[in-house]
Amino acid sequence: xxxxxxxxxxxxxxxxxxxxxxxxxxxxxxxxxxxxxxxxxxxxxxxxxxxxxxxxxxxxxxxxxxxxxxxxxxxxxxxxxxxxxxxxxxxxxxxxxxxxxxxxxxxxxxxxx
Amino acid sequence: xxxxxxxxxxxxxxxxxxxxxxxxxxxxxxxxxxxxxxxxxxxxxxxxxxxxxxxxxxxxxxxxxxxxxxxxxxxxxxxxxxxxxxxxxxxxxxxxxxxxxxxxxxxxxxxxx
DNA sequence: TCAATATTTCACCGATATTTGAAATATGGA
DNA sequence: TCCATATTTCAAATATCGGTGAAATATTGA
Numbered sequence: 427x428x429x430x431x432x433x434x435x436x437x438x439x440x441x442x443x444x445x446x447x448x449x450x451x452x453x454x455x456x457x458x459x460x461x462x463x464x465x466x467x468x469x470x471x472x473x474x475x476x477x478x479x480x481x482x483x484x485x486x487x488x489x490x491x492x493x494x495x496x497x498x499x500x501x502x503x504x505x506x507x508x509x510x511x512x513x514x515x516x517x518x519x520x521x522x523x524x525x526x527x528x529x530x531x532x533x534x535x536x537x538x539x
Numbered sequence: 540x541x542x543x544x545x546x547x548x549x550x551x552x553x554x555x556x557x558x559x560x561x562x563x564x565x566x567x568x569x570x571x572x573x574x575x576x577x578x579x580x581x582x583x584x585x586x587x588x589x590x591x592x593x594x595x596x597x598x599x600x601x602x603x604x605x606x607x608x609x610x611x612x613x614x615x616x617x618x619x620x621x622x623x624x625x626x627x628x629x630x631x632x633x634x635x636x637x638x639x640x641x642x643x644x645x646x647x648x649x650x651x652x
Numbered sequence: 653t654c655a656a657t658a659t660t661t662c663a664c665c666g667a668t669a670t671t672t673g674a675a676a677t678a679t680g681g682a
Numbered sequence: 683t684c685c686a687t688a689t690t691t692c693a694a695a696t697a698t699c700g701g702t703g704a705a706a707t708a709t710t711g712a
Binding site (some may be wrong): 445446460462463472476477480494495496497511 | 658659660661662666
Binding site (some may be wrong): 429432433436438440441442448449452499501502506510511513514516517531 | 542543558561599627630
């Protein structure tokens with residue numbers, strides 16, 4: 427993944443509402459959620475949400491599809507993984523401290539799940 | 540790590556020059572590099588660099604120490620790891636796609652190193 | 653077709669972020 | 683002390699971002 431796309435993704439995630447959107451959508455996988463349901467879940471206006479969804483979609487972190495009169499948004503987990511992978515590749519290289527933290531996170535997560 | 544700190548870190552990294560600073564400093568570990576040397580390496584003005592360094596330091600991603608008339612900046616690898624860990628914890632949970640990507644990255648990195 | 657629902661687009665405004673260059677501060681050495 | 687080096691601070695200009703509400707678009711069902 428090129429740095430310019432990583433930057434776009436980081437910018438997209440670096441906003442309270444948008445990070446919440448990602449957190450909401452990732453567990454739902456490809457099923458995703460309609461824009462209106464996302465707006466309700468997060469307590470934001472429809473037009474405001476639409477703006478944030480478009481940012482995330484432009485960054486490649488979300489996909490959208492129409493279903494009847496709804497627009498369903500879903501997290502693109504591969505893209506999210508690629509961003510994290512870039513950070514690990516760039517930052518983790520030769521640095522045990524960073525890998526250690528992510529390893530702990532992974533183990534904690536798997537133990538808890 | 541609380542979400543507000545993660546947001547601050549993501550905002551700090553979501554900038555071309557600042558991501559370059561991180562990429563430059565991480566491999567150098569605790570030795571770090573003087574502000575002037577960073578500015579030269581990246582081809583940016585001293586005052587511009589100072590602004591970006593302060594953003595990264597405020598986010599907790601860099602540490603600084605004075606050495607004679609220099610100010611040495613170093614990446615805080617634990618903090619970087621914590622940000623990545625947060626993303627994995629939040630986003631990777633129950634999602635094999637994301638973990639798969641980071642696993643590949645890890646293996647590629649370790650094979651290449 | 654008409655009305656209701658779902659979402660996006662638009663224009664406007666205020667808040668933030670970034671760049672620039674000059675000036676201020678701090679340090680070390682002659 | 684005086685000068686050169688290293689860095690930060692400041693103010694001004696510009697650019698970008700985010701929030702708001704009205705209007706536009708698309709879809710469905712009566």
